[in-house]
Amino acid sequence: MRYCLQCGSEYQEGVRECADCPGSMLVDAEALRQRHIAVSGEQDTRKFVRAATAEDPLTADDFVALLEKERIPVFCRPRRTGSVDVLTTGALEPWWEIMVGEEHLGRAIELLAQEKAQLDDTSDEAARAAEEEELETEATAPPHSAL
Incomplete structure (x- = not known):
């Protein structure tokens, strides 16, 4: 049998x-086992560990997409379902955990740190632009007595 190197699907010998x-x-x-990809029909024995956390679903999706693009086995695990979880459980967990195959942890942490830095830079830049726009709007607004 032959297997897809990306998704692990099983194919007959003649399929290209x-x-x-x-x-x-x-x-x-x-070849699949060497790359730590589960073979169809065999028990998946890979161990997944936390590489990062995310506080919102868009960031979690961004992190997962980045790791999938790099062909790192990944899944996102929700940790809380609502704001009352802290009140009922007393434990403040991150909203989402980004889980990767143990053998890919180092590379995943490196990629996610770069992505987080880029997201932080973009966020800071957007905040500065919003402040500048607000100041500009205040400067051009008519005085309150004119209303």
């Missing part, structure tokens, strides 16, 4: 390309 992942190589089961 994965139907779901055009351009992905088809390899034997041993």
Whole structure:
């Protein structure tokens, strides 16, 4: 049997390309195991660990998309369902945990740190632009007595 290197789907020997992942190589089961990809029909023994947390769903989605693009096995695990969780459980957990395959942890942390820095820079830049726009609006607004 042959397997898609990207998604792990199983194919007969004559098939040349994965139907779901055009351009992905088809390899034997041993090549999948070497890359820590679960082989169809076998128990998945990969261990996933927390690489990062996210406080909103958009950031969590961004982190997952980045890691998937780099072909790092990833999933996002919700930790809280609402603001009352803190009141009922007493534990303040992050909203989402970004979980990656243990063997990819170092690379994932590096990529996520770069992405977080870029997001922080963008956020700071947006805040400065909003402040400048507010000051400009206040400067051009008519005086209150004119209203």
